[in-house]
Amino acid sequence: xxxxxxxxxxxxxxxxxxxxxxxxxxxxxxxxxxxxxxxxxxxxxxxxxxxxxxxxxxxxxxxxxxxxxxxxxxxxxxxxxxxxxxxxxxxxxxxxxxxxxxxxxxxxxxxxxxxxxxxxxxxxxxxxxxxxxxxxxxxxxxxxxxxxxxxxxxxxxxxxxxxxxxxxxxxxxxxxxxxxxxxxxxxxxxxxxx
Amino acid sequence: xxxxxxxxxxxxxxxxxxxxxxxxxxxxxxxxxxxxxxxxxxxxxxxxxxxxxxxxxxxxxxxxxxxxxxxxxxxxxxxxxxxxxxxxxxxxxxxxxxxxxxxxxxxxxxxxxxxxxxxxxxxxxxxxxxxxxxxxxxxxxxxxxxxxxxxxxxxxxxxxxxxxxxxxxxxxxxxxxxxxxxxxxxxxxxxxxx
Amino acid sequence: xxxxxxxxxxxxxxxxxxxxxxxxxxxxxxxxxxxxxxxxxxxxxxxxxxxxxxxxxxxxxxxxxxxxxxxxxxxxxxxxxxxxxxxxxxxxxxxxxxxxxxxxxxxxxxxxxxxxxxxxxxxxxxxxxxxxxxxxxxxxxxxxxxxxxxxxxxxxxxxxxxxxxxxxxxxxxxxxxxxxxxxxxxxxxxxxxx
Amino acid sequence: xxxxxxxxxxxxxxxxxxxxxxxxxxxxxxxxxxxxxxxxxxxxxxxxxxxxxxxxxxxxxxxxxxxxxxxxxxxxxxxxxxxxxxxxxxxxxxxxxxxxxxxxxxxxxxxxxxxxxxxxxxxxxxxxxxxxxxxxxxxxxxxxxxxxxxxxxxxxxxxxxxxxxxxxxxxxxxxxxxxxxxxxxxxxxxxxxx
Numbered sequence: 203x204x205x206x207x208x209x210x211x212x213x214x215x216x217x218x219x220x221x222x223x224x225x226x227x228x229x230x231x232x233x234x235x236x237x238x239x240x241x242x243x244x245x246x247x248x249x250x251x252x253x254x255x256x257x258x259x260x261x262x263x264x265x266x267x268x269x270x271x272x273x274x275x276x277x278x279x280x281x282x283x284x285x286x287x288x289x290x291x292x293x294x295x296x297x298x299x300x301x302x303x304x305x306x307x308x309x310x311x312x313x314x315x316x317x318x319x320x321x322x323x324x325x326x327x328x329x330x331x332x333x334x335x336x337x338x339x340x341x342x343x344x345x346x347x348x349x350x351x352x353x354x355x356x357x358x359x360x361x362x363x364x365x366x367x368x369x370x371x372x373x374x375x376x377x378x379x380x381x382x383x384x385x386x387x388x389x390x391x392x393x394x395x396x
Numbered sequence: 397x398x399x400x401x402x403x404x405x406x407x408x409x410x411x412x413x414x415x416x417x418x419x420x421x422x423x424x425x426x427x428x429x430x431x432x433x434x435x436x437x438x439x440x441x442x443x444x445x446x447x448x449x450x451x452x453x454x455x456x457x458x459x460x461x462x463x464x465x466x467x468x469x470x471x472x473x474x475x476x477x478x479x480x481x482x483x484x485x486x487x488x489x490x491x492x493x494x495x496x497x498x499x500x501x502x503x504x505x506x507x508x509x510x511x512x513x514x515x516x517x518x519x520x521x522x523x524x525x526x527x528x529x530x531x532x533x534x535x536x537x538x539x540x541x542x543x544x545x546x547x548x549x550x551x552x553x554x555x556x557x558x559x560x561x562x563x564x565x566x567x568x569x570x571x572x573x574x575x576x577x578x579x580x581x582x583x584x585x586x587x588x589x590x
Numbered sequence: 591x592x593x594x595x596x597x598x599x600x601x602x603x604x605x606x607x608x609x610x611x612x613x614x615x616x617x618x619x620x621x622x623x624x625x626x627x628x629x630x631x632x633x634x635x636x637x638x639x640x641x642x643x644x645x646x647x648x649x650x651x652x653x654x655x656x657x658x659x660x661x662x663x664x665x666x667x668x669x670x671x672x673x674x675x676x677x678x679x680x681x682x683x684x685x686x687x688x689x690x691x692x693x694x695x696x697x698x699x700x701x702x703x704x705x706x707x708x709x710x711x712x713x714x715x716x717x718x719x720x721x722x723x724x725x726x727x728x729x730x731x732x733x734x735x736x737x738x739x740x741x742x743x744x745x746x747x748x749x750x751x752x753x754x755x756x757x758x759x760x761x762x763x764x765x766x767x768x769x770x771x772x773x774x775x776x777x778x779x780x781x782x783x784x
Numbered sequence: 785x786x787x788x789x790x791x792x793x794x795x796x797x798x799x800x801x802x803x804x805x806x807x808x809x810x811x812x813x814x815x816x817x818x819x820x821x822x823x824x825x826x827x828x829x830x831x832x833x834x835x836x837x838x839x840x841x842x843x844x845x846x847x848x849x850x851x852x853x854x855x856x857x858x859x860x861x862x863x864x865x866x867x868x869x870x871x872x873x874x875x876x877x878x879x880x881x882x883x884x885x886x887x888x889x890x891x892x893x894x895x896x897x898x899x900x901x902x903x904x905x906x907x908x909x910x911x912x913x914x915x916x917x918x919x920x921x922x923x924x925x926x927x928x929x930x931x932x933x934x935x936x937x938x939x940x941x942x943x944x945x946x947x948x949x950x951x952x953x954x955x956x957x958x959x960x961x962x963x964x965x966x967x968x969x970x971x972x973x974x975x976x977x978x
Binding site: 404408411413416420468471475479485486490493498 | 597598601602604605606608609610612613615617618619620621622623626637640644647648651769
């Protein structure tokens with residue numbers, strides 16, 4: 203199997219996920235500035251989810267750069283990832299419309315966690331397919347970002363019942379961690395580790 | 397005609413079908429866990445339909461791997477398949493929101509059957525175009541999955557009026573049958589047949 | 591400019607138009623067969639519009655097969671066509687939900703007419719760009735289908751105020767005319783003309 | 785990184801933005817011509833937004849024609865642009881449904897401005913990546929359109945509180961300025977400047 207169609211299909215699904223999330227920003231009936239106020243948390247949740255989908259698209263791009271052939275296992279691992287990402291609009295909408303209430307915020311974390319795990323499975327499937335001396339395994343290095351993110355989500359999910367804003371803050375921190383260019387951070391870490 | 401644009405267009409339609417199905421999971425107004433309960437059957441129906449669209453995408457991918465040129469007949473047979481698949485969101489939503497009531501469950505089966513038949517027609521059109529010694533015909537072998545699935549649907553449709561959960565179970569079984577990697581099952585069958 | 595991105599963008603827009611039309615088929619709240627009855631005209635209007643988008647996609651495909659370079663004029667003529675096609679979901683929904691009332695049926699015809707004219711403009715722009723001995727001009731021949739369709743629409747629009755079903759019938763006839771494989775009809779016509 | 789996937793993803797997002805804008809044109813329940821009247825400003829706002837997305841797609845196309853490799857910076861600058869463009873359906877819908885009331889019209893201008901700035905950042909990122917003797921920098925020339933548009937938006941935003949139709953008119957003028965083929969205008973300007 204060629205990777206082109208898998209990439210095109212994933213790009214399509216990600217592009218649609220990003221744009222249907224914006225549909226949760228429902229056009230208000232009034233024209234005053236007050237009508238925008240209840241939309242503000244929905245907007246924040248949209249920005250966060252947009253960042254996450256952007257990060258996943260970016261990483262997905264890198265993941266398949268070192269691959270040429272795609273096995274049936276990789277294909278289903280990819281669909282599994284797309285499934286969890288497809289739940290982002292629902293969770294982002296629920297969290298945003300309820301002003302980050304505990305349960306919606308926790309559920310958002312659960313979906314982030316499941317997407318993170320699905321991404322990790324996809325990564326392992328590709329590495330396993332490439333065999334020893336896998337290019338992807340080398341490129342990933344110790345993969346501290348991929349390995350630490352799920353633990354942050356696991357911490358944030360129960361904290362949503364204490365204070366949902368702590369959880370939202372933690373979700374944002376993970377997004378920021380992925381946004382900041384890799385090299386600089388890795389150098390910092392190398393210095394600390396040495 | 398080249399097959400690239402047909403693949404790209406089909407990928408686009410399938411990607412959108414998958415993601416508009418998730419729109420049936422309507423964001424509840426309350427933030428409690430109880431608000432999620434009525435969404436559970438909608439979610440199950442979404443998972444099942446996601447699997448089906450994933451399987452069709454996967455098989456569609458295989459179907460066109462052995463093809464290079466696309467005739468007008470193949471093009472319309474493909475649009476026919478996309479038409480039936482485009483009815484998945486409606487049927488999945490109706491079945492899910494009515495907690496698998498008899499008529500919606502039967503209609504879901506009818507659309508699964510029509511999509512299966514449309515897929516079979518597409519397959520035959522491609523084989524006919526390739527002529528004798530068709531690569532696709534060889535690759536398909538006895539095609540027991542493709543041939544048995546419609547009969548399971550035909551059985552499940554009337555059974556929806558007895559107990560819709562039996563039908564849903566049968567739809568799930570067909571999906572599982574397609575999900576499990578081919579070779580292993582085929583080997584098992586070869587052993588049984590010999 | 592290369593034509594690949596124009597084709598990919600048009601395919602994306604057409605794929606989305608097809609699938610958002612199906613959103614007009616709103617999931618009913620009841621689970622009985624009676625709940626499907628009011629959806630029947632919406633379904634018919636969806637089938638007709640699906641056919642039209644399919645035909646446009648098919649023809650669009652042919653149009654760009656003979657082209658290699660795309661000028662700014664072609665690009666805007668293409669966006670003009672996509673604009674009119676993007677109004678199909680609205681018109682199809684309005685016609686379907688009002689059981690083919692006169693004004694919605696006439697409006698559907700107006701949009702069909704405008705899309706037909708936009709397609710004709712796009713075709714002329716491509717032929718003009720290719721210059722004398724244009725491959726597309728040769729491939730089109732006398733283009734009786736393209737030239738007669740607008741007149742049928744012009745006839746059907748006022749007839750919607752007499753009986754909307756006559757108009758719907760005429761719209762269906764035009765679709766059928768494009769669906770039936772070209773060669774056979776052209777041969778018939780050649781025989782008649784000679 | 786290759787530019788193909790970035791282009792495909794951007795095309796997907798733009799195609800979806802264009803088509804979800806049309807969803808704001810909600811199918812009326814009545815079938816009379818009077819039912820269309822309140823939709824007229826929504827339609828005008830759709831036409832304007834369609835033009836803008838078309839112009840952005842067109843320009844985006846040109847931007848990446850001179851590029852071969854895509855850095856992480858370009859990728860995020862592109863996602864930033866797509867983010868602001870994804871707010872078009874919301875703003876167009878709000879402005880259209882409120883008959884161009886002051887606040888929605890101003891907000892539309894803010895999003896146009898932010899998209900313009902995001903586009904400018906993307907352009908600068910690409911030029912910086914290409915280094916001295918950048919092809920894109922040469923192709924852009926003095927880029928008077930790109931540089932003047934933000935100032936028109938900055939003027940139009942406060943004017944929305946005086947008369948929203950002046951602002952809408954200014955937004956339309958900017959769109960027209962981009963639509964009219966470049967060369968002719970540039971020649972005119974060259975003559976004036978010399």
